[in-house]
Amino acid sequence: MGLKKILVDAIPAPLVRLFAAPYVSGDSIEAAVATADRVHRERGLLSTIDMLGESIETPEDARRCRDRYLEILEHIRDRPHCTVSLKPTSMGLKQGTRPTLENIEAVVRRARELGRGVTIDMEDRSTVDATLEIYRTLRAQYDNVGTVLQSKLLRTHDDVERLSDVGGRFRICLGAYPEPAEVAYRSKPRMKEALYELALRMLELGYYVELATHDEALLDRILVEAERRRVPKDRFEIQWLLGVPVMRMRDKYARQGVRMRLYVPYCDDWSHATRYLKRRLLLNPSLMTYVLGNLVLRGR
Numbered sequence: 001m002g003l004k005k006i007l008v009d010a011i012p013a014p015l016v017r018l019f020a021a022p023y024v025s026g027d028s029i030e031a032a033v034a035t036a037d038r039v040h041r042e043r044g045l046l047s048t049i050d051m052l053g054e055s056i057e058t059p060e061d062a063r064r065c066r067d068r069y070l071e072i073l074e075h076i077r078d079r080p081h082c083t084v085s086l087k088p089t090s091m092g093l094k095q096g097t098r099p100t101l102e103n104i105e106a107v108v109r110r111a112r113e114l115g116r117g118v119t120i121d122m123e124d125r126s127t128v129d130a131t132l133e134i135y136r137t138l139r140a141q142y143d144n145v146g147t148v149l150q151s152k153l154l155r156t157h158d159d160v161e162r163l164s165d166v167g168g169r170f171r172i173c174l175g176a177y178p179e180p181a182e183v184a185y186r187s188k189p190r191m192k193e194a195l196y197e198l199a200l201r202m203l204e205l206g207y208y209v210e211l212a213t214h215d216e217a218l219l220d221r222i223l224v225e226a227e228r229r230r231v232p233k234d235r236f237e238i239q240w241l242l243g244v245p246v247m248r249m250r251d252k253y254a255r256q257g258v259r260m261r262l263y264v265p266y267c268d269d270w271s272h273a274t275r276y277l278k279r280r281l282l283l284n285p286s287l288m289t290y291v292l293g294n295l296v297l298r299g300r
């Protein structure tokens, strides 16, 4: 990982920005909403809009971020195909759990008034306890809030059981942050096996489950087993990142009547998009080839 990180860090920002084209919807709320409308109209996909904004330094930064989310909500008030996703650190987690809870609650409260959902993204392992505590507190009052669990973390098996008293809506994904072997599976096949086990257990416990993976074989396995267990289709959905090619899967799952949602990031500040893209590149260096191919094809 060391050398890979050094190489990815060395890529100049303008080049990363070039790579960003397929993965980031643009640099305004309007661009994100336009993308969400387009994929809904043309491909029948739902969206969750995310503002890229990490490393919030001060309580004022966090409140500004909260206010931007309140603005996004006004833009999607008449768009039932949209929800929002937000990162706890962008709402002030580095400054403490209490102010973060207050900022996120303001967004969740307004979203509920407008009939929209909010998902609290999960970041690295140091944030998991606080994020789940915030989710737990909010979920007791607001049924429109959900959060994320990462299958690579060993603790997630216990978290799934512990959360059964509050229940609710959970995105399950591998986890995008590098974690040490003491707390996480290091092999991708093992993370995927864990995602399979966790997704089925979450369905069993009655959670609404958001299957966030681009691995078609894994999705197929989960869907076949869910069907065998007669889990109704309104108890789960599939989620993908904007920019990852999923056309064939999308058509297949649409025919099966499965609900699908795209994660649609936009940035107010391109330096945030650069960080997001570098994280994606680190996870998947083959992305570079894919994006270059995409740019060449577009150029034709």
Ligand SMILES: Cc1cc2nc3c(=O)[nH]c(=O)nc-3n(C[C@H](O)[C@H](O)[C@H](O)COP(=O)(O)OP(=O)(O)OC[C@H]3O[C@@H](n4cnc5c(N)ncnc54)[C@H](O)[C@@H]3O)c2cc1C
Binding pocket: 120, 121, 122, 123, 148, 150, 171, 173, 174, 175, 176, 177, 188, 212, 213, 214, 215, 216, 239, 240, 241, 243, 244, 245, 262, 263, 280, 283, 284, 287, 290
């Ligand atoms: C909707 C959504 C929300 C997420 N939210 C969070 C979160 O809150 N916290 C968190 O830690 N992580 C989050 N993630 C990231 C997640 O944890 C994984 O890091 C990421 O999804 C890659 O894992 P994968 O299951 O798709 O498997 P992979 O094995 O990485 O991907 C499967 C296949 O998909 C294709 N693929 C995957 N990514 C790309 C790409 N970018 N470009 C082209 N092809 C690609 C490749 O062909 C690859 O072989 C989210 C992912 C999604 C889809």
